[in-house]
Amino acid sequence: MIRVHNLTKRFGHLTAVDNLTFEVKEGEIFSLLGPNGAGKTTTISILATLLLPTSGEAWIDGYSILQRPLEVRRLIGVVPQEIALYQDLSGYENLWFWGQMYGLRGAELRQRIRMTLEQVGLDEKAHHKVRTYSGGMKRRLNLAAGLLHHPRVLFLDEPTVGIDPQSRRAILDFVKSLNREGMTILYTTHYMEEAQELSHRVGIMDHGRLIALGTQSALLQQAGEHDTLVLSFENDLKPQPPLEVLRHLSEVINVSREGDRIKVLTTAPEEVLPHLVTVCLEHGVRIRSVEVIEPNLETVFLKLTGRALRD
Amino acid sequence: MRRILLIALKDLLLILRDRSMVLMILIGPFLLTFGMGLISGRMGGGVSQSSGPRDIPVAIVNQDGQMLGNALVNVLSSPELAVLLEPVLVPDVETAKQQVEADQVAAAIIVPTGFTQSLIPLAKEWQAWSPSSSSNLAIQIYANPGRPNSVAIIESIVREFLFRVEKGRVLGLTAITPLVTAGAIQSTQAEEIGRALGESLARANDAKDLMQVAITEGGLTPSHEVDVMSSLAPGMALLFLMFTATYGARSLLVERRQQTLQRLMMTPTSPIQILLGKGFGVYLSGVLQQLVLIGTSTWLFSLNWGDALGVIALILCAALAAVGWGLLVAAWARTPAQVASAGSALMLLFGLLGGSFVDLSSMPSPVYVLSRVTPNAWGLDGYAILAGGGSLSQIGQPLLALILMGVSLIVFAGVILMHSRHFTQA
Ligand SMILES: Nc1ncnc2c1ncn2[C@@H]1O[C@H](COP(=O)(O)OP(=O)(O)OP(=O)(O)O)[C@@H](O)[C@H]1O
Ligand SMILES: [Mg+2]
Numbered sequence: 001m002i003r004v005h006n007l008t009k010r011f012g013h014l015t016a017v018d019n020l021t022f023e024v025k026e027g028e029i030f031s032l033l034g035p036n037g038a039g040k041t042t043t044i045s046i047l048a049t050l051l052l053p054t055s056g057e058a059w060i061d062g063y064s065i066l067q068r069p070l071e072v073r074r075l076i077g078v079v080p081q082e083i084a085l086y087q088d089l090s091g092y093e094n095l096w097f098w099g100q101m102y103g104l105r106g107a108e109l110r111q112r113i114r115m116t117l118e119q120v121g122l123d124e125k126a127h128h129k130v131r132t133y134s135g136g137m138k139r140r141l142n143l144a145a146g147l148l149h150h151p152r153v154l155f156l157d158e159p160t161v162g163i164d165p166q167s168r169r170a171i172l173d174f175v176k177s178l179n180r181e182g183m184t185i186l187y188t189t190h191y192m193e194e195a196q197e198l199s200h201r202v203g204i205m206d207h208g209r210l211i212a213l214g215t216q217s218a219l220l221q222q223a224g225e226h227d228t229l230v231l232s233f234e235n236d237l238k239p240q241p242p243l244e245v246l247r248h249l250s251e252v253i254n255v256s257r258e259g260d261r262i263k264v265l266t267t268a269p270e271e272v273l274p275h276l277v278t279v280c281l282e283h284g285v286r287i288r289s290v291e292v293i294e295p296n297l298e299t300v301f302l303k304l305t306g307r308a309l310r311d
Numbered sequence: 312m313r314r315i316l317l318i319a320l321k322d323l324l325l326i327l328r329d330r331s332m333v334l335m336i337l338i339g340p341f342l343l344t345f346g347m348g349l350i351s352g353r354m355g356g357g358v359s360q361s362s363g364p365r366d367i368p369v370a371i372v373n374q375d376g377q378m379l380g381n382a383l384v385n386v387l388s389s390p391e392l393a394v395l396l397e398p399v400l401v402p403d404v405e406t407a408k409q410q411v412e413a414d415q416v417a418a419a420i421i422v423p424t425g426f427t428q429s430l431i432p433l434a435k436e437w438q439a440w441s442p443s444s445s446s447n448l449a450i451q452i453y454a455n456p457g458r459p460n461s462v463a464i465i466e467s468i469v470r471e472f473l474f475r476v477e478k479g480r481v482l483g484l485t486a487i488t489p490l491v492t493a494g495a496i497q498s499t500q501a502e503e504i505g506r507a508l509g510e511s512l513a514r515a516n517d518a519k520d521l522m523q524v525a526i527t528e529g530g531l532t533p534s535h536e537v538d539v540m541s542s543l544a545p546g547m548a549l550l551f552l553m554f555t556a557t558y559g560a561r562s563l564l565v566e567r568r569q570q571t572l573q574r575l576m577m578t579p580t581s582p583i584q585i586l587l588g589k590g591f592g593v594y595l596s597g598v599l600q601q602l603v604l605i606g607t608s609t610w611l612f613s614l615n616w617g618d619a620l621g622v623i624a625l626i627l628c629a630a631l632a633a634v635g636w637g638l639l640v641a642a643w644a645r646t647p648a649q650v651a652s653a654g655s656a657l658m659l660l661f662g663l664l665g666g667s668f669v670d671l672s673s674m675p676s677p678v679y680v681l682s683r684v685t686p687n688a689w690g691l692d693g694y695a696i697l698a699g700g701g702s703l704s705q706i707g708q709p710l711l712a713l714i715l716m717g718v719s720l721i722v723f724a725g726v727i728l729m730h731s732r733h734f735t736q737a
Contacts, residue, residue, distance in 0.1 A: 048577045073579040084570035086321070088328045100317050101578040145574075 001026040001153060001184045002047065007056035009042050009208075016042040018208035020056070024186055024201075029179050031195040032188040033297060034205030035307070040188035041081050043205075044155045047186070048078045060153055077102075077151030081158045081188075083138045084145075087131040091122050091141050094130060095148055102149035116144045119174060136163040143171060147178065154178065156187045160194065172197060192298040204301055211304050219300050226253060226303060228293040229264040229273065234286040242283065249275045258308040265302050314580050318588025319595055322562055326596045335554060335600070367461040368397045370407040370419040377427035383450075383472055387420070395464065411453050417461035420469060421451040544614055545694035546667035548604050549687040552633045553661055555600045557654025559593035560637030563728075564647045586725055590634055597630035617697030621706055625693045628713035632686035635720025636661075642727040661685040689713050 002024035009017040024030040045051040049069040120140040204212040254265040407419035454462040566572035665687025682688040693709035
């Protein structure tokens with residue numbers, strides 16, 4: 001359904017998207033997982049025909065994004081990362097306008113608006129100006145405006161950023177139900193949990209490159225039998241244990257810092273732990289707690305890049 | 312076509328929900344009335360009858376000593392009026408009055424201290440300034456009852472001078488004040504604009520022209536009422552039209568900033584449709600504003616704009632030209648704030664250049680030629696023809712000029728925007 005071939009986008013000297021190649025099958029939820037600045041939004045903007053790629057090509061349902069942009073736009077729906085709504089129109093008016101722009105009319109449009117507003121839980125606020133909405137409500141309306149016309153392919157760019165857990169839950173469930181109805185979805189996020197919960201396949205992006213691609217189990221296998229030890233400290237990392245020393249302990253694959261915690265990727269947590277404690281004590285750092293995390297997508301990212309997804 | 316219309320109507324709706332925009336649209340006509348009420352009461356004393364003497368001795372007391380006072384002195388002592396007048400500068404009012412009483416002069420013209428400032432406020436006064444609060448400082452003419460004819464001539468010259476200053480001032484200030492209040496320009500900027508306005512007002516009083524007035528009007532007691540109406544209102548209307556158009560074009564950059572432009576670009580709508588839709592939205596708001604302004608002024612003050620069809624055609628064409636300028640500003644600018652400030656600057660510049668504030672007929676010909684780039688100049692021509700009893704068929708030239716201006720500017724701005732990465736590439 002979506003085919004991306006050697007896609008590259010440069011902004012001056014910065015390569016935002018670097019030689020990206022992947023495919024999304026019809027009816028699939030495909031997630032692009034990556035930290036800030038990985039190039040997720042740029043990729044979506046190119047696929048949605050908003051930006052021209054520097055080189056490479058992509059097709060949506062066989063239509064080239066370069067040669068047939070208008071056909072592509074008829075097939076897709078986009079939920080942009082930034083809230084893109086008219087603040088002085090009501091929720092209903094916004095949906096009416098965007099629905100019209102996607103060619104919906106009359107009774108069908110009204111029916112869709114009512115239904116979608118209900119699905120995103122905004123029916124009571126429908127006739128208030130968007131200006132008066134809370135952040136989470138705006139996010140949900142932003143989502144509604146992108147899928148009102150039931151596109152065959154939906155691009156969702158970090159639709160859950162900065163909202164409360166309930167709204168997030170509602171959005172994730174909604175996305176799943178849309179997919180069950182046959183919508184192909186390209187979802188970007190930097191929340192490992194979301195990618196894990198939603199997607200059939202995941203592409204991990206970093207610095208514009210796709211560094212891993214596959215089903216979750218395949219990616220986890222790639223990470224091997226590695227566990228992660230998360231250490232947190234008394235007196236918040238002052239003084240600091242030297243990451244280099246930790247990294248050179250045997251059985252340690254990678255070490256990274258995330259906030260005031262340290263993550264250690266290891267093949268044998270039981271053997272490594274006593275060494276870690278010794279090193280920390282030698283450097284005058286007191287460990288407050290240790291947590292062992294089973295392999296997940298985050299571990300994969302950590303192993304591939306040596307960094308945490310969020311830092 | 313449907314998409315263009317949808318975008319335009321959406322924009323019109325947003326404009327109508329924008330308080331400062333509605334204020335400008337609705338307040339225009341009221342400022343206009345206000346302005347009308349202000350033109351008067353700047354001159355006290357004086358008697359008038361008729362005949363045609365020469366070398367009239369006149370005493371001038373310039374207590375003001377500033378821009379406008381000096382301008383009046385310059386005009387009265389200019390070589391063009393030398394045949395007619397023999398002015399003497401007198402340091403104080405008492406001396407001047409003694410000269411009148413001793414029949415040495417036909418009249419004494421007294422420009423009071425602070426006269427210039429009562430007309431053009433300083434920076435710090437802008438916030439609190441309102442057209443009505445300006446004091447009643449008036450130029451006094453102390454007349455010699457023994458020389459009624461000479462007095463009449465002096466009076467008509469001074470009156471014409473004041474009328475021109477007043478007209479420009481009222482237009483200028485009513486245009487600037489809302490901008491200051493709305494925060495679109497700083498009060499220091501306003502002072503500069505005010506000073507520039509004052510200087511051009513002072514310059515606009517061409518002495519040759521005033522003599523003409525003196526000769527034709529000398530002796531009569533002309534009522535300026537009708538004149539004021541018909542010369543002030545179209546200038547005002549066109550001034551507000553330029554404001555609406557440039558302010559409206561701001562929405563192009565606002566949409567880019569709030570990401571809705573990007574969202575529009577991802578719907579099955581072409582950039583040209585989007586651009587036309589946005590332009591049409593601004594156009595509709597301009598037309599609406601002109602209809603409100605002209606409609607209310609006709610209805611409330613029984614102002615006669617002339618042939619209705621002609622007026623409507625002129626509104627439609629002038630709005631097109633104004634939208635062209637608005638889009639050009641939007642194509643040049645990078646932020647909404649830039650559009651707002653460049654837009655108000657353009658509006659005032661065009662007001663000055665296009666004859667909204669000062670009468671262009673007395674200007675040297677390069678200025679006249681330059682004025683033709685403004686919708687204001689062509690619009691004023693059209694309204695003048697209509698007010699003089701002309702019909703639709705007689706305003707063909709201004710209409711054509713406005714259409715050409717509008718279409719070419721829109722195409723030009725469109726080409727710039729289409730090639731601008733800022734418009735098409737996120
Ligand atoms: N219009 C632009 N001009 C210049 N650089 C840009 C532009 N858009 C994006 N970039 C750069 O390209 C890189 C990728 O940005 P992009 O927005 O695609 O990342 P992202 O994965 O969506 O990040 P986030 O999770 O923060 O949304 C960043 O370094 C960004 O600074
Ligand atoms: Mg992004």
